[in-house]
Amino acid sequence: MAVTTATSGRTVRYVQPIVQGRSRFERAMWLFMRYSGLALVFLALSHFWLQHLLIGTHAITTAQTVAFWGAQGQPVTVGQLLFRAYYAVMLVLAVGHGINGVRQVAYDYFGHRPAAYKALMGAVVSIAAVISALGILALLLGAQASPEALTR
Amino acid sequence: MLNPLLITVRESLRYRGRESHWMWLLHRVSGLGIVVFLGLHIFGMSMSAFNPALHERMLEAYKTPLFAVGELVLAALLIFHAVNGTRIAILELRPQLWEKQQVATRWALIITFALAMPTILVMAWKSVSHFVSGQ
Numbered sequence: 001m002a003v004t005t006a007t008s009g010r011t012v013r014y015v016q017p018i019v020q021g022r023s024r025f026e027r028a029m030w031l032f033m034r035y036s037g038l039a040l041v042f043l044a045l046s047h048f049w050l051q052h053l054l055i056g057t058h059a060i061t062t063a064q065t066v067a068f069w070g071a072q073g074q075p076v077t078v079g080q081l082l083f084r085a086y087y088a089v090m091l092v093l094a095v096g097h098g099i100n101g102v103r104q105v106a107y108d109y110f111g112h113r114p115a116a117y118k119a120l121m122g123a124v125v126s127i128a129a130v131i132s133a134l135g136i137l138a139l140l141l142g143a144q145a146s147p148e149a150l151t152r
Numbered sequence: 153m154l155n156p157l158l159i160t161v162r163e164s165l166r167y168r169g170r171e172s173h174w175m176w177l178l179h180r181v182s183g184l185g186i187v188v189f190l191g192l193h194i195f196g197m198s199m200s201a202f203n204p205a206l207h208e209r210m211l212e213a214y215k216t217p218l219f220a221v222g223e224l225v226l227a228a229l230l231i232f233h234a235v236n237g238t239r240i241a242i243l244e245l246r247p248q249l250w251e252k253q254q255v256a257t258r259w260a261l262i263i264t265f266a267l268a269m270p271t272i273l274v275m276a277w278k279s280v281s282h283f284v285s286g287q
């Protein structure tokens with residue numbers, strides 16, 4: 001139990017989240033959840049509102065992806081590089097935050113069954129690793145213009 | 153021995169407790185919902201580099217009625233999770249504020265509502281006009 005003084009001057013007693021005492025790793029993850037979350041407020045909400053409100057889901061096309069990312073084999077503009085950096089940072093933070101969140105939930109429900117917990121997390125981490133690798137590679141390579149999109 | 157997942161579901165329905173409990177449950181459900189969509193979304197977008205035809209098909213799938221409804225749910229989940237996550241982060245990084253918990257919870261709900269309502273209405277309007285006009 002720790003003691004601190006509230007803004008009103010009253011004394012407040014509180015319990016440190018158990019996770020902080022458990023290990024260095026858990027403490028780091030606890031902080032990471034808070035700071036990545038705060039960064040994602042700006043990254044994820046700006047992304048969502050740009051694509052769904054300003055552009056609109058029904059107006060999104062392959063051609064737009066090519067315009068945002070730059071096409072493979074073409075020179076990349078500064079704006080496209082900035083977009084790729086924005087997506088790469090968001091991908092790393094969101095996937096890291098999401099995996100760690102799933103780990104906490106899995107631990108709550110399967111922590112008492114180590115074999116099931118390990119199998120579940122092994123599957124989650126493997127799927128996340130493949131999807132993230134695809135995402136990062138795609139951002140490094142740039143988009144391909146779809147033949148159908150070009151002839152339409 | 154009861155499965156902890158079953159206990160959570162049962163006790164959550166039975167629990168006549170305070171709003172903090174519901175906020176915790178909603179935060180968990182919204183986080184899991186977003187993470188499922190995130191996986192699908194990163195995979196679909198990455199296909200623009202590897203398989204443009206599949207990428208195009210995934211973009212077309214977003215324009216079906218099923219996803220038009222899913223998009224509204226996603227907006228609500230994301231906005232709630234972002235606002236409530238900010239509340240959690242601020243309160244836990246600044247424990248002196250803990251005596252203001254209930255005010256913080258109320259404000260989190262008000263801000264979520266204020267941001268989600270216009271977002272959902274505009275998206276629903278765009279979807280309905282898309283389906284009506286066929287564009």
Ligand code: HEM
Pocket residue numbers: 033034036037038039040041044045094095097098099100101102104105179180181182183184186187190230233234235236237238240241
């Ligand atoms: C938009 C800004 C976001 C903020 C401010 C935020 C904040 C947080 C915080 C503070 C926690 C920890 C809760 C706890 O330890 O009790 C958390 C949990 C979680 N978040 Fe986020 N998050 C955000 C975005 C996301 C995104 C984009 C995803 C999906 C990839 C996500 C998935 C999760 C999951 C699955 C959990 C675990 C829930 C649990 O332990 O009950 N969050 N979030």
